[in-house]
Amino acid sequence: GDGSGKNPPPPPHLWLHPWLPRLGDAIHPLHAPIRHKLVSALLDWHVSNDRGFALLKPWRGVFAAKDWDALLTRAVVPKLEHALRGELQIDRCADVGVITTGQNSAPLRQVLSWEPLLPARRMVGVLERGFFPHWHQALHAWLTDSNEAACDLEQVTRWYLGWKRLFSEDLLAHEKIRAQINVALDMMNQASSG
DSSP: OOSSSOOOOOOHHHHHGGGHHHHGGGGHHHHHHHHHHHHHHTTTOOTTSTHHHHHHGGGTTTSOHHHHHHHHHHHTHHHHHHHHHHTOOOOTTOOHHHHHHSSTTHHHHHHHTTTTTSOHHHHHHHHHHHTHHHHHHHHHHHHTOSOGGGOOHHHHHHHHHHHHTTSOHHHHHSHHHHHHHHHHHHHHHHHHTO
């Protein structure tokens, strides 16, 4: 732990959560300070470290939905967006195996791992701002490359399906995600028709 030979203190949820049913509404005045501490604990957290998820997961059902959303919007969403904008590499030459398990797509997989904790509209917003513009740009550049050998439509289709495979069924069923996927399909259809 800290070099003193002592074990680190247990996470607060381990000693506080058993008391929640007994405390009832009396615990509500503590919610704001607890959320503040959680936000502070996430200041130096990076998306590639699952510590943030592990820290917040036990608190998901404790706070009111609007307070939970505010906590995630303040402490998590900006970091998820930064990981997609600054670290995700969308390589048009990557094969399906590289897309689904490789280093280049790791930021997207890490962001998607937050789906159980993030309200759907927040996750969709993160993807709309951080992933889809870059993905569409990479696909467009590939489809419009003047070197005909660069645009093998079968390879493009495998690439598209590899990226799509990273998304859960729930996300793929979301209207805004379907719209983003359809933009890519429209680009591919236009390229194949001439």
